[in-house]
Amino acid sequence: MYTLTTQELEELLREDVPYADLTSELLEIRGKPGRMRYRAREEGVLAGAEVVASLARILGLDPRFVLPAGREILPGKTVLEVEGDAYELHRLWRVGLGVLGFSSGVATGTRKLVLAARKGAPDVPVLATRKALPGTRKLAALAVRAGGGWPHRLGLSESVLVFPQHLPFADDPQPEALVRKLRAIGRDKRILVEVSDVEEAIRYLEAGADGVQFEKVEPEALRHDLPRLKESYPCAVFLAAGGITPETAAAYASTGVDGLVTSWMFTRPPLDFSVEMERA
Template sequence: MRQVAEFLVRLALAEDIGPGDITTKGAIPASLKARAVIRAKEAGIIAGLPVAKAVFASLDKKIRFVPKIKDGAPVKPGTIVAELSGPARGILTGERTALNFLQHLSGIATLTNRYVKKLRSAKSRAIILDTRKTIPGLRQLEKYAVRLGGAANHRLGLHDAFLIKDNHIKLAGGITPAIQAIKKEYRLKKGPEVEVKNLAEAREAIAAGASRLLLDNMDIKILRQAVKLCRRAKVASEASGGINLGNLRAVATSGADYISIGALTHSAPALDINLKII
């Protein structure tokens, strides 16, 4: 993840600075030193401190960035997250880029933690998963934030896990042909995960050798029946589609092994964090 973060930091700084930070260069002497604090303005879970540190290190190695808490730690309004000291120009130029990363990733970790806590309160053993619904280029960082929030990662991309979805099924000629084709192509003994939308599709996928079913957008009654089918067949079950904090408890009562939630990354509001010169 470090290499990805460093690349993204360089890209973000190039986007923001362009040919130069004209305001800072004009108003702030190159020799001026400064101290600053990064402070949380609302409660949440902090994520992205190493990325924020990399922002300032990329601008000026003389800037000292000292985290006051660990990544993944809870904060309340007023908590000092990090302290900085060094060349004032570098601190000002890197301020917005560092905060953009921190606020976005902390927002993901915070929202994820809310889902995890709600699931625990329901005494469910299900594991909350993220999805591939991420901002292009930021997936590794966003999935890192999900882990800090207490959930787990689904596949990182198209390369590390099979998942037959509705369009695969349509083009392959059905659920069974799609499963058979993948098993043949990769010489698999264990079948892939398959997205299903009803009980008939669930039965077909199980019969064809699927190892896990993604139970997509099912109402609670059908979802419970589908989970029972999976349990009898010793196939893992994953509830997905339209899941939010309002219906999470009901979904958890289905007994699904996993609950995947796209909102963790595509709808997390930024956590309010600022940087102030002291």
């Protein structure tokens, strides 16, 4: 689930060096032994170093030191050291920098959300949406886990979540007919529905939905309504989504929801790293 295949890793390298590293070829550095270090330039949460180490191995390089994902890092901290052919070090250089920066930015944002949510309720999970840039979803999932969160949905194939955008195309959009059709075909799948208020939630729960995802419902309304909803539907799942940031996470977590669904971590800038190279 959280592993990049060899083909996916090779594609990351091929995108940056589709034919050859022209500068390195002209400088004739191939075959010269070298060492490369990635160091943090700013404080954050590390993610992606293991992926860069896997890229290094594909290139025949030797990762001598790899800091595990999830570690908090300070400026100047070495997170990865690689040795080998200088030509291959240069092939890895920028790709590795991009993976580290993107992944650690997401992990750092996720950690901020997790810590903020714990102030409202210590056990409420932070669930990342699918809004990561297409092509980066596996890296994003790894980064979210490094930051202490969980992917909400890795893709459309794994779960049933009905959005308002589905309803214009349903044969019968009424809650009872909709849930009945979904249940008849997807008998082994849990059915969740996005709703905008408690009355809509009750209609779907009465129809047999397994849970609801409240979209942009204020924490005060959830705090008022969730106790009676949980009493009436003790097996249902209740999620909060929309507008969840480090500033609002504690308030939403304290309402009694079962999870916070957010894409805020994907809006964070990449974490900055530097690269040093030397002869080995």
